[in-house]
Amino acid sequence: MKIIGTGSVLPKKIVTNEMLSQFLDTSDEWITTRTGVKSRHVISDEKLEDMAIEAAQKALADAGISAADLDYIICSNVVNEYITPQLSCIIQGGIGASCPCIDINCACAGFIFALDLAESHYKAGKVKNVLIVCAEEPSRMPDWADRRTCVLFGDGAGAAVLGPGDNIKSIKLSSSSATDRLWQMRRLQPTPFITKEEEDVPLQMKGQEVFKFAVKAAEKDIRRTLEEVNCTPDDVDHYLLHQANIRIIDSIRHSMEQPQEKFPTNIEDHGNSSSSSCPILLDECRKAGRFKPGDLISMSAFGAGFVSGAVLFEW
Ligand code: ACO
Numbered sequence: 623m624k625i626i627g628t629g630s631v632l633p634k635k636i637v638t639n640e641m642l643s644q645f646l647d648t649s650d651e652w653i654t655t656r657t658g659v660k661s662r663h664v665i666s667d668e669k670l671e672d673m674a675i676e677a678a679q680k681a682l683a684d685a686g687i688s689a690a691d692l693d694y695i696i697c698s699n700v701v702n703e704y705i706t707p708q709l710s711c712i713i714q715g716g717i718g719a720s721c722p723c724i725d726i727n728c729a730c731a732g733f734i735f736a737l738d739l740a741e742s743h744y745k746a747g748k749v750k751n752v753l754i755v756c757a758e759e760p761s762r763m764p765d766w767a768d769r770r771t772c773v774l775f776g777d778g779a780g781a782a783v784l785g786p787g788d789n790i791k792s793i794k795l796s797s798s799s800a801t802d803r804l805w806q807m808r809r810l811q812p813t814p815f816i817t818k819e820e821e822d823v824p825l826q827m828k829g830q831e832v833f834k835f836a837v838k839a840a841e842k843d844i845r846r847t848l849e850e851v852n853c854t855p856d857d858v859d860h861y862l863l864h865q866a867n868i869r870i871i872d873s874i875r876h877s878m879e880q881p882q883e884k885f886p887t888n889i890e891d892h893g894n895s896s897s898s899s900c901p902i903l904l905d906e907c908r909k910a911g912r913f914k915p916g917d918l919i920s921m922s923a924f925g926a927g928f929v930s931g932a933v934l935f936e937w
Pocket of ligand 1: 656830831832836867
């Protein structure tokens with residue numbers, strides 16, 4: 623398969639670090655130094671499904687195909703207002719497609735897991751064109767009185783259309799259960815029979831443990847994809863990493879011994895948009911004319927679970 627179109631949408635509301643320091647015990651200096659984030663786009667009156675549909679339409683237009691040409695839709699999402707139906711079915715209706723669709727929740731690594739799922743369908747000869755949409759509103763997950771988490775996130779939707787080709791060189795995934803490091807719980811509807819304690823818990827994170835996991839997992843995943851096709855880190859033209867924290871990105875870059883110009887970022891004005899971060903960065907780099915045909919791109923993401931993955935592909 624091959625990525626033949628990309629698209630992305632951000633909410634219009636921009637929240638700066640200065641705005642956060644008006645209601646939180648924080649500062650632009652702390653947030654910028656520890657995370658690299660200066661501002662982020664957060665949902666206000668938008669609906670996530672509308673942003674997802676618009677990102678999908680942009681990716682289809684970029685690919686030059688219509689919704690009727692799609693054989694499968696994969697939506698990556700952690701939270702949205704609907705528990706059911708799945709977001710991918712809402713996107714399907716919004717763009718006027720009629721193919722099967724599926725939602726996955728692989729936290730921030732969702733785009734890589736979606737590519738892996740799509741690749742299985744290509745290898746089985748079941749599809750010609752696949753749409754992946756990552757639509758996330760992580761700003762709705764933390765407690766906005768908790769300065770340790772709420773400053774990190776931004777919302778957005780990123781999409782990619784896949785067509786036939788041989789551009790995906792390697793995908794490696796990993797999962798290792800660590801449910802007390804990064805988690806959130808919601809209370810379901812009560813029933814007359816529930817006797818256990820249940821509670822709504824906003825996003826909880828052991829930041830330093832997540833940080834260490836992310837650096838280790840990303841380097842391992844990236845190296846595994848390179849080894850599979852006998853390439854070295856120097857052969858890669860662009861590293862598109864999940865935009866979680868500039869210090870995580872810098873640590874990975876240092877251990878891969880690669881120059882900064884190979885690592886485009888948008889964390890400065892987007893924050894961490896969960897699984898949307900990779901396809902949004904891909905779309906922005908494409909629009910900026912950063913890629914030439916034949917460039918080798920390594921993309922890596924990691925998130926709650928823990929889950930992580932990397933993909934090596936040719937542009
Ligand atoms: N403003 C000011 N001070 C703060 C803030 C803030 N926004 N947040 C925390 N602090 C304070 C803490 O309270 C602590 O103070 P104390 O020493 O008095 O207790 C101090 O700063 C240091 O806190 P640490 O947590 O040790 O800070 P650290 O340098 O580890 O940075 C951070 C925290 C940015 C969260 C970092 O650990 C990190 O980026 N971790 C990875 C997070 C990540 O990638 N998450 C992605 C997953 S999202 C997903 O999957 C949905």
